[in-house]
Amino acid sequence: MSSSDRHRGKHPADSDLFGPAAAPALRQAVADLSWLLTRGYARNSALKLVGDRHELRERQRLATARAACSDTAREARARHHLPAEALRGRNVWIDGFNLLVTLEAALSGGVLLLCRDGCLRDMSSVHGSYHAVVETDTAITLVGARLAELQAASVHWLLDKPVSNSGRLAVRIRELAQQHAWPWTVEPVFNPDTDLIAARDAIIISSDAVVIDHAATWYNLASDLILTHRCGPAWIVDLNG
Template sequence: MHPADREMFGAQAAPALRQAVADLSWLFSRGYARTSALKLVGDRHALTERQRTAVGRAACADENLAQRSRHQLKPNTMRDHEVMVDGFNLLVSLEAFLSGGVLLLCRDGCVRDMSSVHGSYHAVAETDAAILTAAERLQALGIRSAHWLLDSPVSNSGRLAQRLRELAEEHHWPWTVEAVFNPDTVLKEARDVVVISSDAAVIDRSERWFNLAADIILSQSRPETWLVDLQHA
C-alpha cells in the first residue's frame, strides 16, 4: 500500500476520481489517444500519478464496454466449462482483497487492484488464502477443469506454479498449471474455453470470459475491504 493511499483514494477523493473516469471514457470513445487523453484528464482534475493510474485502469470506451458485456458469462452459465486462468492477474487482486489493499470497481464491472507485476513476484501471507478462495468459488460454479497460466519471465513464477500444483493435488482440484513466456498471447488466442481475467487487453480479445475476481470480491465483502467505486459517475 502507498503511504498516501488514504488521502488519494479516500471518500473525499472519490467524486473527482469518478468524474475523471467518466471524462476519460468519453475521450476514449471518441478516439483520443490514451497517453494524451489521460494527461488531459489528469491535469484537469489535478490528479497524482497514482490516481492517474487508477483512472486509466477504470476507464474504457463505450465500444469496449459493450463488447466486454456481450462476451462476459454469468455465474449461472459456468457449469461444466473448461476455464483458462490469468494466474497473476487473479491472485494479485485476491491478495489485495484479503489484505485490505486498494481495489477499483471499474466502468466495465471488473475489480482491479493497484499492484503491478513487472518482472518480480513474491508470495505474501495471503497467497494460499487467495488460491483457496479462488478454488472454492470455481468449485461452486461447477467448472469442469481449470488451466492456470503464469508468466515464466516473472521471478518466483516457478515456485507459485508448484504451490498451485501442490494444493490442487492435495484437494483433488481438476487443475493444470503452466508457466509460459507470454500468457496474454495464449489467453487472447484461446478458443473453446472461458478466460478468467480482468486484463482489458485480454478480455477485449476473448470469445468468452468470466469476471471471477469481481464475482468473489463483490459477494464476499469483508470489514477490511477497500473498494473504490469508479463505475458510477
C-alpha cells in the same frame, strides 16, 4: 513458498489519494477520460489532459487509466461476459497473476477500483518479480472452492514465465490442487495474454483489458469473490459513476 510477513495492502498515500474526499474528482476523471476514448482520442494524451485538468497525482492517474474505457469497449466486454452458471462443465483458463494479485490485495486491505466495465482492479503491479504474501494460499483456496462450487470441468492456470518466482508459485498451486483433488493444471508461459486470447473453447478468467477485449468468452471471478464478501470486507473505490 515463504511469504514471511508480507502483505499486498495499501500504499502509504492511498488513504489520501483514494479516500472519500478524493473520490468525486476521480469519478469525474474516469467519466471524462471514457468520453474522450469513446470519441477516438489517443489514450496517453487524453489521460494527460484529464489528469492535468483534475490535478491528479501519478497514482491517481494510473487508477483513472485502469478504470476508464470507451463505450464500445464496455459494451463488447459485457456481450462476451458469461454468467456464473455458464462455467458448469466447461474448461476454464486463468490469467494467474492478474487474478491472484487482485485477490491478495482484497484480502490484505489494498485499494480496489470498481471500474467502468464492472471489473474490480487492484493498484498493485508485479514488475518482473512476484513474491508470495500471507494471503496467497487463502486466495488460491478461494478460487478453488468457488470453481468447484460452479462445477467447472477443468482449470488451467497460466503464469508469466519471465516473472521471477513464477515457477515456485506454480508448484504451490499444484500442491493445493492436489490436496483438494481439484482438476487443475498450471503452466508458466512466456506470453499468457496471447495464449488466453487464442483459447477459443475455454472460458477466460481475467480482468486485464487486453485479454477480455479479445477473448471469446470470459468470467469476472475476482468481482464474484470480492463482492460476495468471500474475501471479507474489502476497500472498494467506486469509479463507475
